[in-house]
Amino acid sequence: MFHGGSRVSSLWRCPIIPLVNLPHRLLINFNISSVSRAKGLDSLDEECDEFLPWLERKAGAKIFSVLSIGKSAYGRSLFASEIIRAGDCILKVPYSVQIAPDNLLPKIKAVLSDKVGTIAKLAIILLVEQQMGQDSEWAPYINCLPQHGDIHSTIFWSEYELNMIRQSSVYQETINHKDKIEKEYAVIVPALEQFPEIFEGATLKDFMRAYFLVTSRAWESTKGLSLIPFTDFMNHDGVSNSIVQFDEDKELSEVFADCNYSPGEEVLITYGKIPNATLLLDFGFTLAYNIHDQVHIQLNIPYHDTLRQMKLELLQQHPMPKMKDAIGFNCEDTFTIKEVRCPRGKGKGLPQSLRAFARILSCTSPEELSDLAMEAAQNDGRLARRPLKDSRREFQAHQMLLSHINHLIQEYDAAVELLDPANFPSMCKTFSIRRQMAHDLLTGELRVLKSASAWLKNYCAGLESTSHYQ
Numbered sequence: 001m002f003h004g005g006s007r008v009s010s011l012w013r014c015p016i017i018p019l020v021n022l023p024h025r026l027l028i029n030f031n032i033s034s035v036s037r038a039k040g041l042d043s044l045d046e047e048c049d050e051f052l053p054w055l056e057r058k059a060g061a062k063i064f065s066v067l068s069i070g071k072s073a074y075g076r077s078l079f080a081s082e083i084i085r086a087g088d089c090i091l092k093v094p095y096s097v098q099i100a101p102d103n104l105l106p107k108i109k110a111v112l113s114d115k116v117g118t119i120a121k122l123a124i125i126l127l128v129e130q131q132m133g134q135d136s137e138w139a140p141y142i143n144c145l146p147q148h149g150d151i152h153s154t155i156f157w158s159e160y161e162l163n164m165i166r167q168s169s170v171y172q173e174t175i176n177h178k179d180k181i182e183k184e185y186a187v188i189v190p191a192l193e194q195f196p197e198i199f200e201g202a203t204l205k206d207f208m209r210a211y212f213l214v215t216s217r218a219w220e221s222t223k224g225l226s227l228i229p230f231t232d233f234m235n236h237d238g239v240s241n242s243i244v245q246f247d248e249d250k251e252l253s254e255v256f257a258d259c260n261y262s263p264g265e266e267v268l269i270t271y272g273k274i275p276n277a278t279l280l281l282d283f284g285f286t287l288a289y290n291i292h293d294q295v296h297i298q299l300n301i302p303y304h305d306t307l308r309q310m311k312l313e314l315l316q317q318h319p320m321p322k323m324k325d326a327i328g329f330n331c332e333d334t335f336t337i338k339e340v341r342c343p344r345g346k347g348k349g350l351p352q353s354l355r356a357f358a359r360i361l362s363c364t365s366p367e368e369l370s371d372l373a374m375e376a377a378q379n380d381g382r383l384a385r386r387p388l389k390d391s392r393r394e395f396q397a398h399q400m401l402l403s404h405i406n407h408l409i410q411e412y413d414a415a416v417e418l419l420d421p422a423n424f425p426s427m428c429k430t431f432s433i434r435r436q437m438a439h440d441l442l443t444g445e446l447r448v449l450k451s452a453s454a455w456l457k458n459y460c461a462g463l464e465s466t467s468h469y470q
């Protein structure tokens with residue numbers, strides 16, 4: 001039985017790549033070719049010459065692969081070692097050489113609290129193996145993992161660097177994520193202290209690196225979360241359709257090509273439909289143009305709204321069904337918007353939940369709210385899902401959203417302008433990389449906001465032209 005694996009995501013918000021098993025086989029679609037395919041092999045990674053032979057000895061079997069390890073602009077990567085055709089299996093890695101929570105030493109497992117999650121457990125395994133140095137049975141793999149200086153996840157950014165992305169929700173998510181890791185570390189420290197011979201000298205910073213290595217390199221499958229040596233040398237392409245799959249019967253994970261490759265070409269897979277915000281936090285990189293970018297919009301019922309209490313009660317009486325684009329429905333809510341690709345105001349447009357919230361916010365009389373409650377009862381129970389009967393009010397609701405989004409656009413514009421390289425005459429390499437990532441992130445989110453603004457302008461213009469209230 002096959003399963004598509006998914007990547008771990010640390011974000012609290014509506015997860016893009018949930019930490020759950022996928023109960024169906026994810027089929028690869030072979031039509032779309034990779035944008036980054038032109039990239040060739042910079043150089044073979046001589047340090048890794050012994051890697052596959054070592055993995056094969058460890059597995060006690062031949063590791064099937066038509067790939068060789070090389071260096072790319074994005075660290076280690078895998079390259080075609082022969083002609084590959086779309087649909088070909090390009091590698092198979094048995095479960096026996098994957099690192100899963102079961103690899104945790106029983107004596108450490110025995111003293112760990114139940115509160116310690118799977119990511120932290122894998123991070124502890126990496127710490128143990130790292131501390132063992134060349135004595136580790138995983139040394140050839142552990143030696144290949146990125147060091148601190150090569151990691152750019154925002155959890156390692158300075159306050160000054162983080163300020164570059166204050167407009168984005170990643171700013172707060174980074175703070176929350178760091179806080180979570182610190183709390184997990186506090187929970188495991190008493191256990192680690194019982195084994196000074198293993199963990200002596202290990203610090204929070206080391207744990208954070210190990211934690212990052214797990215979030216950026218582990219796959220979730222029906223057998224749980226695991227690090228898959230060799231497979232995890234593959235870099236991400238936002239438009240590839242190649243994923244890591246799991247064959248439970250044969251107990252191996254495998255990857256199929258989604259397009260043709262010539263020998264020497266870099267072979268890429270997709271880590272999922274991941275926006276730059278998540279790539280930055282969990283993987284420490286961004287794409288210059290990411291079609292999956294999204295923005296979180298927060299709206300609230302102002303305290304000075306004389307109908308606040310009634311609106312709150314109404315929202316509580318009509319809890320939102322679980323939905324993709326809203327976290328809940330409360331006095332303050334966060335909505336996720338993606339790039340709107342139908343600027344004429346038709347088609348899918350903005351999330352319905354966001355527009356519904358705006359309609360409720362714009363009501364100015366108890367009668368209007370009662371009408372919404374009645375309409376919900378007569379239909380599917382959801383509040384304000386249809387255009388308001390009073391087109392003036394419908395216009396105002398969407399104008400309010402438009403002005404909120406336009407305000408965000410101004411803030412993002414100013415932040416992007418500040419990132420101009422001219423403002424940083426002397427940049428060290430690390431800062432220069434992170435400045436570019438901040439730029440990719442903010443310009444992507446700005447593109448999403450501008451598409452929402454264009455959609456709202458068109459929708460309002462349509463209301464104006466068909467109404468008699470001007």
Ligand SMILES: C[S@@+](CC[C@H](N)C(=O)[O-])C[C@H]1O[C@@H](n2cnc3c(N)ncnc32)[C@H](O)[C@@H]1O
Nearest residue numbers: 074075076216217232233234235236283284285
């Ligand atoms: C699963 S590992 C891939 C192998 C990695 N390049 C290495 O050196 O071991 C994921 C990491 O590779 C890098 N990476 C993957 N795809 C990338 C891309 N499209 N652009 C930049 N960096 C990328 C990031 O550092 C990410 O955290």
